[in-house]
Amino acid sequence: MSETYGTEPGRSGTVPRRRRLSGATVSLAIGGLLMLAPFVWMFSTSLRPTSAPVSVPPQWLPSSWDPGNYARLASDDYPVFRFLRNSTLVSLMSTAGIVMTSALAGYAFAKLEFRFKNALFGLLLVSLMIPIQVTIVPLYVIMGKLGLIDSPWALVVPALLGAFAPGIPGAFGIFMMRQFFRGTPDALLEAATIDGAGPVRIFFRIALPLAKPALAALTVITFIMSWNDYFSPLIFLNTTDIMTLPVGIQSLRPPFGQQSSLVMSAVTVALVPVLLVFVAGQRWIVQGFTRSGLNE
Template sequence: MRLFGKKIKTSRILIYLLIVAITILMLLPFVWMLSASLKLNREVFEFPIQWIPPHPRWENYLDIWTKIPMLTFVFNTAKITIIVTLLQLFTSSFAAYAFAKLRFPYRDVLFLGYIATIAMPWQVYMVPQFLFMREIGLYNTHWALICLQAFTAFGVFLMRQFYMSVPDELCEAARVDGMSEYQIWWTIMLPLSKPALSTLTIFTFVFAWNDFLGPMIYLTKTELKTIQIGLRMFISQYSAEYGLIMAASVVAIIPVLVVFLALQRFFVEGVASTGIKG
C-alpha cells in the first residue's frame, strides 16, 4: 500500500511539473512581448535576451498615441466588438431556444444544415461576400463587419447544447401559466444560461477584437480602421518599429484579459454544461 501510495504521489508530482513547464512555455511569448515593449528598436532582437531591460523605455507607451491615431483605432475596435458581441448573444440565444425547445417541421434538418456551415472555411465565400457588401453600399463602413459577424453557427450550437440541458418541464409549466415563448426565453432561459452566455461572450469578444482580415478587406479609410490594422502603421517599407509594435500590442491585449478575468468563473462551468445533453 505504501509503495502504491508513493507511485501515486510521484505521478502526481510529475503531472504538476509538466503542467508548470507547459504554462511557462505558453507565457514566454507574452513575457517577451512585454520586455520588448520597453526596449529600443535595436535592443529587441539582441541575444542573449535581456528579459528585464537595464534602461526601460517607458516612452514607447507614450509614442504609440502620437505616431498613429491609436485612440481612434481603440475606439473603432471597441465599438465593433461590443456591438458584435451583444448581437451574437441575442441572435444565438434566440435561435438556440427555438432549436432546443420548440417543435416545428424540419427543425433538426435545418439545425444540422446551419451547423454544417462551421466546416466551411471563410476563404471559400469571402469574395462573393465582399461583392455583396459592396453592392448594398456597406463597403468602407463598420456596418459591413457588424452585419457579417452578428450571426454565428457556433454560438447557436453552444447555446442550444446548454438549453437542451434545461428540463422541458420548466417550459411546459410556464406555458400552462400563460407565458408566451418570448417571455419564457426572456424570464426563464436567459437567467439560467449565464454560464453559456459568459462563455460565448469570451469567444466572441476575443475573435472580434483580434479580427485582422475583416477590417483589412472592408476598411480603407484611416478613421475607420481598427487597432489590429493600425499596428501595421509602425511598419514602413524599409524598417519596422518593433518596440512600438510590442507596446501597442500590450495595450491591445489588455481589454481581452479584462473580459476573460471578469468572466472566467463562468467559463469552465459554461463549457462543461453545454455538453451535458446533445
C-alpha cells in the same frame, strides 16, 4: 501541489499530509513557463529604445529602458488609441449581435418544433467546417451592394445575422446555446404555457434568465475572437481612421515607421482588454461549457 487528509494515531480530526510533486505537475509548470516566454519578450521589447535593433538570440532584458514608447502611442503621430476605440465599438456591437441571435436560434432548435428542424441544424453544423475564406467573397459583394465597404458596419451587420458573421463564432454560438437550452426542464416551460405565456414571453422571462452562465461564456468567447479578428477588417476596411487594432498595428510601418519596440508596445496595449475580459469571465466559460456539455 495537492493535499490529502488523514487521521494520525493518537490525534482526533484530520491533518494535512503533503504529496510530492508529480511528473505531470512539473511538466505542466514547465509548459506554462514556456508559453509565457513570448509575452515576457514582448513586454521587454516594448521597453527598449526605438532605435534598438532586435537581436538574435532574443535579449530578454533590455540594456536600457525606455517606457516612453507607451507615451508615444498616446500622441497624435501614432493613432493606436483611435484603433483601440474602433476595436472596442466593433467588438461590443458584434458580440451583442452574436449573443442575441445565438440565444434565439439555439432556443428555437432546442425547444420549438418546426419543419426541417433537424436538417437545418445539420446544415448549421456543416457550416462550422467551412473556412471564412470560402464565404468572404460573396459577403464582400453583399456589403458592396449595401454600400458598407470601408465602414465598421461591414463587420457589425454580418454579426447581426449570427451564423454568417466572419471571424467570430456564429454557428458555434447557436450550437452552444442549443445544447444548454436542451437541459432546461420541459415541465417548467409547460407550466408557463398553461399559465398563458406565449413562446416569446417564455423565452425572455424563463429560458433566458436560466441561461446566464452560457450567455456569459459565449459573450467572453465572442468578444475575444472579435477583438483578435484580423482577416475581416483587413478585407473590409481601407481607411486608417476606422481601422481596428489588429490591422492598425500592422500600419505602424511607413508613414509611421516600423519600429519593433513601438509595435510591441501597441501589442501589449491590445492584449490588456483581452486579459481583463478573460480573467473576469473564465469562471463563466468553464461553467457554461460544463452545463452545455451535459446534454445529449
